[in-house]
Amino acid sequence: MITIQEALDLVLSQKQSYGIEEVLLTEAVGRFLAEDIFADRDAPPFDRVMMDGIAISLPDLHEPLSTNYTIQGTQAAGAPQMTLADTSHCLEVMTGAILPINADTIIPYEEIEIKDGKAHVHIEKVSKRFIHYQASDSKKGEKVLEKGKKINVADLGILSTVGKAKINVAKLPSAAIISTGDELVDVDQPPLPHQIRKSNVYSLWASLKQEGITAEMHHIIDDKDALRIKLGQLVRDFDILLLSGGVSKGKFDHIPEILNELGVQKLFHRIAQRPGKPFWFGVHKDYNTKIFAYPGNPVSTYVNHLFYFKQWLHSSLGKAWAFEIKELGEEIPGSPHLAKFISVRLSPTNGKVLPLNHNGSGDLFSLAQTDGFLLLPQREDSYQKGEKFQFIAIQ
Structure with missing residues (x-):
């Protein structure tokens, strides 16, 4: 097994540009x-009025305001710039309008009264305010x-x-999502007592959709010939393949063997982490297809996808995905042999992370209560309350 960091370095070593397109x-x-x-152009492109009210000229901040100003006209938003006649006049102005020439102060309507063609001011002094100056942004x-x-x-x-x-x-890569296993049926089919409905493929499809990628979904039965034929076609046709299941040590976990037969170079299989230890990653050198083969348990699939695939995709297309750092809200026993992605909830009072009890990596329904995963590195000592670790938010 390799460490999480070694696995991540290998995944990121395969980052790739897929070109540029105009949208x-x-x-x-x-x-x-x-x-x-x-x-x-400058932003804003002119001195911009920030409040509905009147625009005046205020030559001296220390002098009291006039009790009233003769209204000269109205400077509307989108109208050509007007000129304020003198300090005894004002112009009514609207939010977003260009500041009139000679004006340097806005007094909002809330601080004046309009009567008999004059603006009667209710305050004695005012600063030069409510102007969004040209090129200040x-x-x-x-x-x-x-x-x-x-x-x-x-x-x-x-x-x-x-x-x-x-x-x-x-430009976005093309993607196919593949589920394997005779125990899986489509979401609209009633499962037999020994079957379950597909779920991982829909989570992965939705995650890709959030990134703008519309993936194809495929299912292959646990048969070597069927796997060889279908995966051989998909490796040729798509930039990335996301597989769920068939990579552990079970009798029908044929994926690693079949991918090897198809000429896919394995970069790693099995990581010293829980959940998601059997994760398999490789690349077909002839077609440059990247294959992310996740273990079938839902939490395992989701954790590996968030941590490894998302970082690979963002690094390939733009800037690396930066994780938040969160503070642990309670002590947790150490894990000397495996790093751990623990399911956590965020405290509504202080934002610290609190471990969430669930029934292991097969507990799909626990994800509904999970805010994210905290990555705890391998170590003998306990993880102490108040320590800070990487937080991978549910997307």
Whole structure:
């Protein structure tokens, strides 16, 4: 067996670019930028009014305000810039409007009363305020988003602001998800007493969908010839294969043998971790297909997918996936032989992680109560309350 770090290093050694493609702005969320994004103009592009109210000229902060100002007109958002006549006049202004020439202070409507063509002020003194100054966010030509970043909803606003109707993003790999085993039936079929419905393939499919990848799902019975034929085809047709089951030491766990026959180079099989120890990873050198073959228990599959595959995918397409660091909320006995991914919940009061009791890696329903997994390294000594470890959040 190898350590978690050794396994992760081998997985990341196979990171790969799949090229670049251009997508519409509306299709960019969740994709990885393949270009740096620069501001095409100052942001904001003008001194911008931040509150509905009146704009005045305030020559001296120490002098009391006039009790009233003659309303000269209205500066609406989207209208050309107006000019304030003098310090005795004001212009009504709307949020988002360009600041009138000669104006330097906004007084909100809440602090004035409009009557007889004048704005009557309810306060005695005011600072120069409620103005979003030109280029205070970014200057023209400044980098605002960096290549490799995964585009989120806020980034979409920035991309639209700088006029990026189309964006260059990392092209996604094609993927197939394969379940094996005669005990599995489709979700819409009633299982016999000795059967169960497929679940892992749907979790993996949904996880890939979150990354923008629409995977094909396949099922292969526990038969060597069937496995050899179908896996041989899938290795040729897809960039990545995700398998669930068939990699342990059971009599019908044929996956490692068949992949070897198909010319897939094994990089490792079995990691000193719990759950998910039998994880198998390899690459077909001729087709450059990456194969992630997970053990069949649901928690084992999910942990390995989150920790290894997600890090590989993000490193391949953009920036590496950085895990949070969380504080352990109670002492846990040491684990000298295996590193542990423990199921945890986050305390609603202090955010510390608390171990979640469940029935092992086959307990699919425990994932509904799990906020994530805490990675505890191999060691003799107990893991102490207050220590901090990597936290892998449920996605």
